[in-house]
Amino acid sequence: MIRICIATVMLLSTTLASAGSALAIRNAWIGFLPGDRPSGGFFVLDNNSDREQTLVAVSSDAFDDVSMHRTVDRGEAVSMTPVASLNVPAQGQVKFAPGSYHLMLIGPQRALQLGDQVAVQFRFASGEETTVPFSIKPLWQE
Numbered sequence: 324m325i326r327i328c329i330a331t332v333m334l335l336s337t338t339l340a341s342a343g344s345a346l347a348i349r350n351a352w353i354g355f356l357p358g359d360r361p362s363g364g365f366f367v368l369d370n371n372s373d374r375e376q377t378l379v380a381v382s383s384d385a386f387d388d389v390s391m392h393r394t395v396d397r398g399e400a401v402s403m404t405p406v407a408s409l410n411v412p413a414q415g416q417v418k419f420a421p422g423s424y425h426l427m428l429i430g431p432q433r434a435l436q437l438g439d440q441v442a443v444q445f446r447f448a449s450g451e452e453t454t455v456p457f458s459i460k461p462l463w464q465e
């Protein structure tokens with residue numbers, strides 16, 4: 324019974340957090356590469372709630388496939404590993420930036436140009452979803 328009560332309280336606080344838009348995604352941009360090569364997506368995710376939030380899915384109609392990656396520098400070799408989900412601490416922040424976490428955007432549905440915007444959907448374990456416009460920018464400057 325206690326477990327059920329706790330679950331209910333958590334559900335309620337999740338709903339309240341959603342209503343207050345506790346999650347904010349800003350500085351969202353996609354590093355431009357000509358042609359249909361995979362692009363990287365970058366942004367800052369703020370969790371303004373008092374609960375840890377977990378980012379569980381990212382998608383976009385503008386691409387065949389979107390996934391979360393992390394660049395790992397092992398000294399002699401730099402590689403990327405897929406990230407299935409990502410925890411954002413309460414009152415914390417996660418930065419997606421070149422050389423670190425990034426979105427891997429594969430198979431653009433149309434030729435993208437500098438200055439274009441594409442919509443990217445984010446889904447969290449709480450059930451909250453948000454759609455964020457990403458600007459197409461040169462890869463080597465923010």
Ligand SMILES: [Cu+2]
Nearest residue numbers: 392403426427
């Ligand atoms: Cu990658």
